[in-house]
Amino acid sequence: MAKIEAEITNKKVGIFRKNKVVIEKLNTILIGSIIPILLITVWELLSRIGVFPSYQLPAPTTILNTIYEMGLDGTLWSHIGVTTYRVFAGFLIGTGIAVVLGSFIGFYQRAERLFDPLIQAFRSIPSLAWVPLFILWMGIGEPSKITMIAVGVFFPVYLNIVSGIHGVDRKLIEVGKMYGLSTFQLIRRIILPASLPSFLVGLRSGLGLGWMFVVAAELMGASQGLGFLLTFGQNMSQPDVILASIILFALIGKLTDWLLKLLEQRSLQWQDRIQD
Amino acid sequence: MVIKITRTTIASMARSHSGLESGEKMTLVLNKVSRSFDGVAAVKDVHLKVEKGEIVGLLGTSGCGKSTLLRTISGLDTGYDGVIEINEKTSKQVNEETGFIFQEPRLLPWLNVLENVMFGLEGKRAEKLDKANHILQSVGLAGKENLYPKELSGGMAQRVAIARSLVTSPEILLLDEPFSALDAFTKMQLQDFLLDVWKKYHTTMILVTHDIDEALYLCDRVVILRGQPGEIVEELKVEEARPRNRGSEQLAQLKSDILTALDLNKQSVY
Ligand SMILES: Nc1ncnc2c1ncn2[C@@H]1O[C@H](COP(=O)(O)OP(=O)(O)O)[C@@H](O)[C@H]1O
Ligand SMILES: [Mg+2]
Numbered sequence: 302m303a304k305i306e307a308e309i310t311n312k313k314v315g316i317f318r319k320n321k322v323v324i325e326k327l328n329t330i331l332i333g334s335i336i337p338i339l340l341i342t343v344w345e346l347l348s349r350i351g352v353f354p355s356y357q358l359p360a361p362t363t364i365l366n367t368i369y370e371m372g373l374d375g376t377l378w379s380h381i382g383v384t385t386y387r388v389f390a391g392f393l394i395g396t397g398i399a400v401v402l403g404s405f406i407g408f409y410q411r412a413e414r415l416f417d418p419l420i421q422a423f424r425s426i427p428s429l430a431w432v433p434l435f436i437l438w439m440g441i442g443e444p445s446k447i448t449m450i451a452v453g454v455f456f457p458v459y460l461n462i463v464s465g466i467h468g469v470d471r472k473l474i475e476v477g478k479m480y481g482l483s484t485f486q487l488i489r490r491i492i493l494p495a496s497l498p499s500f501l502v503g504l505r506s507g508l509g510l511g512w513m514f515v516v517a518a519e520l521m522g523a524s525q526g527l528g529f530l531l532t533f534g535q536n537m538s539q540p541d542v543i544l545a546s547i548i549l550f551a552l553i554g555k556l557t558d559w560l561l562k563l564l565e566q567r568s569l570q571w572q573d574r575i576q577d
Numbered sequence: 578m579v580i581k582i583t584r585t586t587i588a589s590m591a592r593s594h595s596g597l598e599s600g601e602k603m604t605l606v607l608n609k610v611s612r613s614f615d616g617v618a619a620v621k622d623v624h625l626k627v628e629k630g631e632i633v634g635l636l637g638t639s640g641c642g643k644s645t646l647l648r649t650i651s652g653l654d655t656g657y658d659g660v661i662e663i664n665e666k667t668s669k670q671v672n673e674e675t676g677f678i679f680q681e682p683r684l685l686p687w688l689n690v691l692e693n694v695m696f697g698l699e700g701k702r703a704e705k706l707d708k709a710n711h712i713l714q715s716v717g718l719a720g721k722e723n724l725y726p727k728e729l730s731g732g733m734a735q736r737v738a739i740a741r742s743l744v745t746s747p748e749i750l751l752l753d754e755p756f757s758a759l760d761a762f763t764k765m766q767l768q769d770f771l772l773d774v775w776k777k778y779h780t781t782m783i784l785v786t787h788d789i790d791e792a793l794y795l796c797d798r799v800v801i802l803r804g805q806p807g808e809i810v811e812e813l814k815v816e817e818a819r820p821r822n823r824g825s826e827q828l829a830q831l832k833s834d835i836l837t838a839l840d841l842n843k844q845s846v847y
Pocket of ligand 2: 643644
């Protein structure tokens with residue numbers, strides 16, 4: 302009886318704690334949004350009374366309206382769709398190559414001595430410098446854009462995989478050896494899970510770079526996409542389109558990063574680190 | 578190097594050899610095992626014979642090569658000279674008859690307690706679960722199966738580590754200062770648990786420790802390593818029947834013998 306009661310109080314305490322956590326979270330969100338809301342209101346007011354000329358800095362409501370209208374006539378979705386497609390294609394290709402090369406070089410020290418200097422040399426070239434060459438080789442179409450994004454994604458993912466594999470605790474590997482695991486089993490049962498956190502960090506920064514590179518790729522010449530909206534707004538002197546595009550980039554970029562973060566939290570529950 | 582051989586040494590050597598004469602099969606034999614790192618010897622010319630079911634303590638000050646010796650026995654370290662035989666077969670790799678309990682728990686942080694214990698098991702999942710649950714019960718961790726290593730205290734983590742190495746029922750258990758990081762109470766509990774295990778399975782154990790009381794409480798025989806490179810300087814038999822009284826006079830006498838043996842360290846001329 303007493304046990305059951307204790308359990309019930311435990312549960313109550315648990316719920317209470319959860320509520321507390323939720324309230325605290327809401328609090329931080331509230332506090333964090335005071336200044337942005339203030340700024341946007343001031344911006345709106347100043348735009349309305351004509352302090353900011355609308356051909357240079359349109360009011361927030363105008364920008365929202367632009368997005369809304371693009372949404373109505375359907376162009377918004379095709380722009381978002383095209384850009385997202387490019388990022389994901391580049392992200393997948395870049396990640397795929399990074400995984401293959403990174404694991405190979407991480408596991409085999411001889412391969413590292415063979416390949417790593419070359420990769421480090423390539424890394425010191427700012428990736429955007431490749432653009433003219435890619436355009437020359439592949440034209441202005443999709444392949445050159447996706448290749449660029451893939452190059453951007455590749456390096457953070459690759460570097461994190463290699464350092465993740467190198468950073469696996471030798472002591473844990475010994476545990477595996479004590480149970481007579483083969484090299485393949487060691488990789489699957491110890492090295493891969495142990496280097497997963499580092500890999501996921503690489504994925505997130507790779508995705509961030511992917512979004513950066515898609516802007517560059519689309520600025521270079523595109524007939525569709527959020528980056529195209531940037532040049533379009535510039536050429537047509539429509540700052541609301543530019544700002545709308547910027548906002549959309551921010552939102553979608555944040556959304557995809559949040560998805561990866563969710564994946565990270567799901568798969569790394571075991572990690573012993575300070576809870577945020 | 579001068580080594581004084583005390584009366585106890587001679588007596589104990591004679592006694593340990595008598596085990597051989599009776600025709601008992603040796604579970605573990607080290608013949609002139611030496612190990613150097615980059616030309617610097619860490620242990621030198623170690624001869625050791627361990628009978629089945631014996632608990633042998635390797636005692637010595639820090640840095641005298643106890644861990645190094647244990648790793649050569651385990652097969653984790655194969656860069657030694659000399660011969661190691663397990664069950665009368667030369668063994669120079671990880672042997673499935675040996676289990677290792679490290680100084681740190683070394684649990685895999687992405688596996689929960691149950692999965693960690695099952696890590697070294699092979700076969701059907703139901704059987705593995707059965708064995709793991711059984712052993713977790715006996716180390717007093719029933720109900721903690723789903724916790725992750727980050728949620729365990731040091732003592733609990735080490736229990737899981739012990740469970741993990743016992744669940745495969747190794748014939749020889751190698752322990753490298755397994756309790757040195759634990760508080761005194763947990764330490765005593767786990768020492769008693771180890772004796773329970775021994776009572777049940779007669780597991781041969783090689784226990785590395787720098788804790789004289791621990792060695793005297795657990796071991797049938799205490800081997801004292803000394804110097805750099807580490808060499809065996811003494812062997813003592815602990816005849817007292819188990820369960821031993823931690824404060825008994827006999828043990829106190831042996832302890833003072835061991836202290837004398839370790840004191841030789843200062844008197845010997847390099
Ligand atoms: N992997 C290694 N590389 C180089 N030297 C080592 C290595 N392992 C141990 N040693 C050296 O061997 C000696 C004995 O070490 P160790 O066996 O760990 O001592 P103990 O366990 O008795 O404290 C020490 O001097 C140590 O520096
Ligand atoms: Mg040691």
